[in-house]
Amino acid sequence: MYRFVFSQVLSRLDPEDAHHMAVRALRVLSVTPVVRRLVHRRLAPRDPALRVxxxxxxxxxPFGLAAGFDKDAGCVEAVSALGFGHVEVGTITAHAQPGNARPRMFRLVRNRAIINRMGFNNAGASAAARSLARPRGVPAIVGVNIGKTKVVPESGAVADYVASARELAPLADYLVVNVSSPNTPGLRDLQAVELLGPLLRAVKEVADATPKRTPLLVKIAPDLADADVDAVADLALDLGLDGIIATNTTIGRQALAEAEPAGRDHGHESGGLSGRPLKARSLEVLRRLRARVGDRLVLVSVGGVEDVDDVWERLLAGATLVQGYSALIYEGPLWAYRVNRDLSRRLRRHGVVDLRQIIGRTASRSTAT
Structure with missing residues (x-):
C-alpha cells in the first residue's frame, strides 16, 4: 500500500515538503496518548532476543533511526512507537539556523538514494532541550547529535560544541559529535586528529559531568582515507570515548547508477549522498573499525541499510547498533517493524537467544594493521 502511495502521490511532492508532512503527522501522534500507546504496543520490538x-x-x-529525520526532537515518542529501538535527533547546533537555500533535498529513486545539502537547519539547542525535557508516554532511547553552527569560525568550534553539549547532554541517552556532514563549510576539516582531539576532550568533559555520565560518540565520514579512519579510531580509544558512528553521507558519486532523469537540472552534483549507493563503503569502514578496536568501542553502523539482510550483516561485522534513514522514505512507516520481525525470525532460526552471540562473529582483526 505504501509503495503505491509513494509512487502515485509522495514522489510527486517536493522531498522536503513531504518530509515536513511526515514530521507534522508524527508530532500529532506524539501528543495523542491513546493512539501512541496502541501503536507502540503493536509495532515496538518485544522479542527478548533483540535486546542489547x-x-x-x-x-x-539494535535497529534505530539515524540523525537527520527528527532535527528538533519533536516526534521522538512517535518514532519510537513505530518500532525503532532508538532515535538519534539532530543535527542540533548551539544557535538556531535556517540551513542552506532550497531546493536542498533530492530523491534518486532508481538508486534508492537521497542527496541532501540541508546545512543543519534546526531551531537550536535551547529549543531541542525544551522538547527533550518533556515527559514521555512511551519508552524511548534518544541520542542527540550535535554539530557546529555555520557562522561560527573554526577557531570557535570547540566553544560552540561545548555550548550545545551543556544544554543537551543531561537530556540525552548518548551524545554524538558530528564532524562529518559535507554541508557545513569546513566541518569535515575537524576530523583531522589534531583538531578533533581538543574538540572531543572538551565535549567529553561536559558529558562526563552529567548526573549519569552521558556516553559520547563521534560520527565520521565514509570519505576518510583508511589511514584517517584508523587515526580517529585510535584517538577515540585514547580519549575513552564510548563509540563511533560510521558513516555519514558521502560526497562521492562513484556508486551511482546512470543519473536520474533531469537530475543534473536539479543540482544533484553537490550535497551528501545517502542510501543504497553508500552500502559498500559503510560496511567497509565498519569492518576496518572493528579490526582496529575490537569490542573496546561500541560501533554503530549506518549507511545503505535497507532490510534485515543489511542489519544482520552489520551485526555480524561487529556493529552493536545499526541505523537507517533513507530507506524509510521508500519503505514507509512499517519499515522498522518489518526489520525487527524479520530479525527475530532469523535469530530463532539460528538458535540465537542473545544478540551478543552474533555481534562480530564474522569480524577479523587482520583488516587494519
Missing part, C-alpha cells in the same frame, strides 16, 4: 546493551544503555532492539 551498549555503553550502559539498554535497547529494546
Amino acid at each position: 546493551q551498549a555503553f550502559g544503555v539498554h535497547f529494546s532492539g
Whole structure:
C-alpha cells in the first residue's frame, strides 16, 4: 500500500515538503496518548532476543533511526512507537539556523538514494532541550547529535560544541559529535586528529559531568582515507570515548547508477549522498573499525541499510547498533517493524537467544594493521 502511495502521490511532492508532512503527522501522534500507546504496543520490538546493551544503555532492539529525520526532537515518542529501538535527533547546533537555500533535498529513486545539502537547519539547542525535557508516554532511547553552527569560525568550534553539549547532554541517552556532514563549510576539516582531539576532550568533559555520565560518540565520514579512519579510531580509544558512528553521507558519486532523469537540472552534483549507493563503503569502514578496536568501542553502523539482510550483516561485522534513514522514505512507516520481525525470525532460526552471540562473529582483526 505504501509503495503505491509513494509512487502515485509522495514522489510527486517536493522531498522536503513531504518530509515536513511526515514530521507534522508524527508530532500529532506524539501528543495523542491513546493512539501512541496502541501503536507502540503493536509495532515496538518485544522479542527478548533483540535486546542489547551498549555503553550502559539498554535497547529494546539494535535497529534505530539515524540523525537527520527528527532535527528538533519533536516526534521522538512517535518514532519510537513505530518500532525503532532508538532515535538519534539532530543535527542540533548551539544557535538556531535556517540551513542552506532550497531546493536542498533530492530523491534518486532508481538508486534508492537521497542527496541532501540541508546545512543543519534546526531551531537550536535551547529549543531541542525544551522538547527533550518533556515527559514521555512511551519508552524511548534518544541520542542527540550535535554539530557546529555555520557562522561560527573554526577557531570557535570547540566553544560552540561545548555550548550545545551543556544544554543537551543531561537530556540525552548518548551524545554524538558530528564532524562529518559535507554541508557545513569546513566541518569535515575537524576530523583531522589534531583538531578533533581538543574538540572531543572538551565535549567529553561536559558529558562526563552529567548526573549519569552521558556516553559520547563521534560520527565520521565514509570519505576518510583508511589511514584517517584508523587515526580517529585510535584517538577515540585514547580519549575513552564510548563509540563511533560510521558513516555519514558521502560526497562521492562513484556508486551511482546512470543519473536520474533531469537530475543534473536539479543540482544533484553537490550535497551528501545517502542510501543504497553508500552500502559498500559503510560496511567497509565498519569492518576496518572493528579490526582496529575490537569490542573496546561500541560501533554503530549506518549507511545503505535497507532490510534485515543489511542489519544482520552489520551485526555480524561487529556493529552493536545499526541505523537507517533513507530507506524509510521508500519503505514507509512499517519499515522498522518489518526489520525487527524479520530479525527475530532469523535469530530463532539460528538458535540465537542473545544478540551478543552474533555481534562480530564474522569480524577479523587482520583488516587494519
